Amino acid sequence: MSSTNRTAAETQALVTRSLARRYRAERRFRFYGLTAVLAGLVFVVFLFGTIFAQGLSVFQQSYVKIEVFYDPEIIDPAGTRNPDDLVTADYQALVRASLKARFPEIEGRRDLRELYGLVSSAASIELQQRITSDPSAIGTRETRWVLADDTVDMLIKGRVARNAPEDERRLSDQQVNWIAALERDGALALRFNRAFFSNGDSRDPEQAGVRGALIGSLLTLFITLVLSFPIGVGAAVYLEEFAPRNRLTDIIEVNINNLAAVPSIVFGLLGLAMFIGFFGLPRSAPLVGGFVLTLLTLPTIIIASRAALKAVPPSIREAALGMGASRLQMVAHHVLPLAVPGMLTGAIIGMARALGESAPLLMIGMVAFIVEVPQGVFDPATALPVQVFLWSDLPERGFIERTSGAIIVLLLFLLVMNATAVLLRNKFEKRW
């Protein structure tokens, strides 16, 4: 039977048969899509699940309540209240004295050393700051909550089992008993972890905080945004609206597209050679970090901005030119306002990438161990991803928690930054 002279009924039968095949194909395709989405979701849930399970506990920290007596005999035996003497006084003795007062039955150097080990070395620094800022407190008594040692903290948080054999934990059996006694008194408890948000890096897990890295990231990204958005948009506007179409602009275009795919560590090496080696800018500085990340984000912003400019309907351009607007007026009055949302999208993508970059920052020395919180763009600093990298390398259990905690802070930073940019974009996207 030739295909040209079928009856209507035969044709319909063929169509029905092919319909079933088409629907089967469609169901299959939907199933594949759904599977892919579910697989993605599982990975995301797993990722966030582990990070939050590991890291949420960092927002609380074990503190010990001590009755401290600011003994004039220890702090200022001479009684001169000389600020230099106040700074160098033996504040650790005050902490020890108050601990010994709490456990008078403990004697012997070994046992006492174990007892003193329950409290972080940050405690004496805290007392020192208390006295140097207010010397009139000397001779008074005070109840203070001071940081417990990270081994105590891990035990309180249940990261280390209390009934594990003694040689498998860093606390001795009698230390565990003292901890239990302190807990019974309400003198050892989990409180909000101020130190994590107010300190820079430290070798002691209980004293290590993200403030230095957070400020470092903020300063670096500020430099990046201030440089890359105007330069990127300017380059895109010139290339798209004003540049002649010739060999040179073709080469520039190809190169910009290639730059977007260059591994970020190469930009780090470039920054090291150019900004630090040639221009002699300081190492580890957010300024140089910002320069390097600007190089990294520029191609992204230029490409996105050019796409946004291309998407502006030609009828608007014709209308403006037909009214006698100059080229610049056409761009400034009509094309740019319509392209800004797309440009902001490019900026969001670029800045998000810049925030998460660690490799180029390693190259320019933002990986150093820096305790001080940076005060400006010339101060040495690290960035959040680099801090995550640094902590992930350390053996103490407390740093495992802090690694995840820093990742949570990084994610929150990203969320806030992107939410701001999306809000801005929606504001500009008001279409008529």
Next chain:
Amino acid sequence: MNDAPKTTIGTITVAEPVFSCRNVDVYYGDKHAIKNVNIDIGRKQVLAMIGPSGCGKSTFLRCLNRMNDTIVGARVEGNITLDGQDIHDKQQDVVQLRARVGMVFQKPNPFPKSIYENVAYGPRIHGLAANRGELDEIVNQSLRRAGLWEEVKDRLNQPGTSLSGGQQQRLCIARTIAVNPEVILMDEPCSALDPIATARIEDLIDELRESYAICIVTHSMQQAARVSQRTAYFHLGDLVEVGDTNLIFTNPQAKLTEDYITGRFG
């Protein structure tokens, strides 16, 4: 040979022309889009340009305010004078030219701004109004002359794109006449409109003819017959015939014109 420019039949000259075009050729890259066109455009009258798609009538229209400058690879040769002055002259500023020769496009293209801002844009960039009061007056006058005032006077701050298609096109005309041009070019202004909106635009063209020279490209021969005083027939880049609209439609001289207007092709 087919490619050789044909001689135009009919009267290409008018007394006191506003535009005078001689030996105009347009190339898009290798494509010869307009071949040796000679035509005058008269004051206070409507010239309709008709012809099948791709015949070059829009291309020719866009020569008159140098909109072809914006197309990469487009090249215009020949001599086009506006009030005796060559528009391709180095002295001639293209921005000034476009202020003198306004254009209305095929698809209504109001700016994504308010109705007021749409009309005020031209006067503003050209500095035609000394203060807000004068600007208000220009907007008011332009909208009135475009026959849109009554419909939009209570919502000048609403977006121009919220209007209907016909209203948008009248807004574009109001925007064009707000800078008080000498010539208005219209590129199929009614092709996206329904018959009622089309009739309103045609009435408007009739009124505007009192003050401006108007060039209109149209696919509707009825429209050409209704609104124009002169008609030019383009075919594959050649200006085949030009003359009084009455003559063209009742007694075409060229075979091609006759075939087109009687509907044998096109």
